Amino acid sequence: MSTYNPQEVEQHAQALWEKHQAFEVKADPNQDKFYCLSMFPYPSGKLHMGHVRNYTLSEVIARYQKMLGKNVLHPIGFDAFGLPAENAAIKNQREPAEWTYNNMDEMSAQFKRLGFAFDWSRQLATCQPEYYRWEQWMFVKLYEQGLVYRKDAVVNWDPVDQTVLANEQVENGRGWRSGAEVIRKSIPQWFLKITDYADELLASLDDMPGWPDSVKIMQRNWIGKSKGLELDFAVPDFGTVSIYTTRPDTLYGVSYMAVAPEHPLAVQAAANNPALGDFLTQCSKEQSNEAAMATMEKKGMYTGLDAVHPLTGEPVPVWVANFVLMTYGTGAVMAVPGHDQRDYEFAQKYDLPITQVIATEGDLSQAALTEKGLLIESGEYTGMDFDQAFAAMAQHFEAAGTGRVQINYRLRDWGVSRQRYWGCPIPIIYCDACGAVPVPEEQLPVVLPEEVTFDETGGSPIKKMPEFYQTTCPQCGGEATRETDTFDTFMESSWYYARYSCPDYHDGMLSEEANYWLPVDQYIGGVEHAILHLLYARFYHKVLRDQGLVNSDEPFTHLLTQGMVLKDGAKMSKSKGNTVDPQELIDQYGADTVRLFSMFAAPPEQSLEWSEEGVEGAARYLNRLWNQVTAFLAAAGNEPPAMQGDLDKAQQEMRWKIHQTIDKVSTDIGERKTFNTAIAAMMELTNALSKFADGTDNGIAIRHEGWYNLVKMISPFAPHMAQALWEQLGETSLLCTAAWPTVDTSALVQDEIEMVVQVNGKLRGKISVATNAAKDEVEAQALAEPNVHKFVDGKTIRKVIVVPQRLVNVVVS
RNA sequence: GCCGGGGUGGCGGAAUUGGUAGACGCGCCGGAUUCAAAAUCCGGUUUCUUCGGAAGUGCGAGUUCGAUUCUCGCCCUCGGCACCA
Helix, strand or coil: CCCCCHHHHHHHHHHHHHHHCCCCCCCCCCCCEEEEEECCCCCCCCCCHHHHHHHHHHHHHHHHHHHCCCEEECCCEECCCCHHHHHHHHHHCCCHHHHHHHHHHHHHHHHHHCCCCCCHHHCEECCCHHHHHHHHHHHHHHHHHCCEEEEEEEEEEECCCCEEECHHHEECCEECCCCCECEEEEEEEEEECHHHHHHHHHHHHHHCCCCCHHHHHHHHHHHCCEEEEEEEEEECCCEEEEEEECCHHHHHHCCEEEECCCCHHHHHHHHCCHHHHHHHHHHHCCCCCHHHHHHCCCCEEEEEEEEECCCCCCEEEEEEECCCCCCCCCCEEEECCCCCHHHHHHHHHHCCCCCCCEECCCCCCCCCCCCCCEECCCHHHCCCCHHHHHHHHHHHHHHHCCEEEEEECCCCCEECEECCCCCCECCEEEECCCEEEECCHHHCCCCCCCCCCCCCCCCCHHHHCHHHHEEECCCCCCEEEECCCEECCHHHHCCHHHHCCCCCCCCCCCCCHHHHHCCEEEEEEEHHHCCHHHHHHHHHHHHHHHCCCCCCCCCEEEEEEECCEEECCEECCCCCCCCCCHHHHHHHHCHHHHHHHHHHCCCCCCCEECCHHHHHHHHHHHHHHHHHHHHHHHHHCCCCCCCCCCCCHHHHHHHHHHHHHHHHHHHHHHHHCCHHHHHHHHHHHHHHHHHCCCCCHHHHHHHHHHHHHHHHHHCCCCHHHHHHHHHHCCCCCCHHHCCCCCCCHHHHCCCEEEEEEEECCEEEEEEEEECCCCHHHHHHHHHHCHHHHHHHCCCCEEEEEEECCCEEEEEEC
16 A cells, blocks of 8 residues: 555656557547537636646547547637737737747646646647638638628727727726827728528527537627617708617607717717817717726717608707717617616706607606507507507608618627737739738738837837738739738637647648538636637637538527636736646645646636635545555455345445446536536545445445446546546556446445425425335324424324325325 | 636535435534543533523525525625736
8 A cells, every 4th residue: 555646657657648649539420429629728827726727627528538438539729819918018028829838738737737638739729820721711701701891990999009999908098008098999890690590599509408508698799689670860061871770669758869970970960069079079088998988977968950750840959969879770760768777867957848649657756667568659659569550660661762671680690800900911912903802812821020129109010020011912903012920819719629630631721621520529718718718619609600611500509608717806916916837736735636626616608716625635545545445455456256145235226336436427527517516526435435344245345346436437537536546446548538437227236215304394304215116105104203293283283295206295284 | 898617604614406404524512531631432412492492504585395416686706817836
């Protein structure tokens, strides 16, 4: 019997896996595949506990599936483009590429030290031209297909640093480096028509049982499909302003219109109205993100223009309002203060009329009445309900040619242009004669120069590098300029999961192997990606499908969204100084302990509260398991006697516990994904086996059966220690390729069962009954229980509820 | 503000389909071992209690024989809100 030495044991197991290339896989049409994937990391520096948790989750599932006999793909790579590399470059005067590659090396070493069962031969990094060339290639394909277009869109402009800022670089409306007031600036940018796929993205959600409902609901709301009317309002001295409304039934209640500050009407009206001009300038300094728009003070100004109400002919004043989004619908709304709360508050503030045109309960002097109901004060539409009014008005306006039924989406097209350096160059060339021309396939990739110098403003260096942007037009051969914007990094993360199937394929974006591995069977990552990343990836997958590159409709069959790792109730972050370095823990306790703790401390979806004592507990458990198994083997050897004859009661119970645990652990890992309860069950079995000191042949056989299966079951969590114990059990194969334990259902049969007896819902006693006992027998036995009898005596029994196998509730008065 | 989570002992959490609230672990208390300590092992541990019991899962109502679980209304907290990834 030897003591447990994690460092030694872990080195040994890792060397074995390396020697046998245990986790490198090839497509094999004759074997069931299982593709298990954790969201790839941004190479920010060293690993943190969030990474450990994320990759241990996929690790446990991957190793479990492998033991079930599946051909398991469990790859790793890096989401290597992004803003932090540029920040590090400015701060440390290092090239983003060098910084990134260094971090990748460091993190790879830590991944290996943790013993993750990755197929390292498939490692990829999105900043490598071999990867992003296919992203550029696909962009050109989509351009040719008409799914790409260019339009003006708003960015955060820092007027001092003369650069575009990301939202997180704007603090309280000011640039984080310069401190200057950030303004909204409109510049031309490239967009992908994700809205063309809105309906399919929405409809597919109904057929994705492997995704959490919460994520599907969030995506549905994000897509925000609605049916309404687009109506044209004539505005004398301007022209026509179209609005979109989902509540045409409230049309008679319109008391004003509101347009976005960027709306052409507002711009025209401001031309000879200095006060209005000032207001628009003021609006341009306000943040345009949705949270800010929704919470800021609602402000507006009359433009001096009046629209004509399309039904009554009455004049309707047109206002500019800071809360109207130019990017949603038409950038103009009709305002019905009586039946919309935001319009209501605005009308109260500016003393605009509030009228009721829908008959509903409520007090209009307190709040808008937003419930639907029958129309009142609405001319010929009076008395109709919502559906009737919608249909009648749609018919009226369509006949008049001034309105139409329209399906609208909250989802906007995907702006992919970033005015930043460390990203994939957008493969477009601008020619004075030919306009925007995509880079021809044979000229791809457009390689991002890696030797660059940064100044403190954070502006992209390639915008100042003629050797990068000076080129010739692919169409006319004349002088031309390259696009210097790069892609949103969500572009890279939208298809990496597919590229893992063939990372070294040079003749195309994806090879046939993609269709063997895809879709991903289990995808794991933080909830914070519930909408953006996961929606973009779903969109991209459908685009890949329509290009004939994959034959599935959705990329991820099952999704697990993990919670954050907290310390003292707050998210671990460098700025808070509450980080825990996994490396120190690995050095002190070993990888198995760190892995076990991260799985045991909380269920995957919930946040995990960090606890040093909890880690010690995990280490203590592994130590105890090691000692128990080695002590048993030292005493009984690794060749157990055969079980024979009848088992006594304690032996039966021990076997029941062993097989009940196998059943539970299998369900917890394979179906429920509650690894914390799987570990708890294994701890219970460990405790039970420790106390079961039966030295008879049958007893030793049962103990061997228990420890043997326990070593297998703990192996996805603590694979190094399990491998060492496996060898002590006399096995010569790799444990990670051994078969997962199977349940002996005959061991689960019990002929007696304990039932709980309640009186008026309160626990009063317990009875032991035959498993197949009839209801009357159970009832009789329950009433005969002394303590139950005490509480029932002298009272009238109203009814007795018997829940088979569980409890009896005697209702008395 | 809108959308989606979460709230259970001193702490992390369990209770899988409406059926024993607190599994498992941590901490703490007691014991064994030790010259002593660490480590290890064994036992106890929701609160109150007149020792019969009673109360108890963020707060307030409701449905039910029975609610941590379902319904309604609140409070607190975390994630997302389109250029952080």
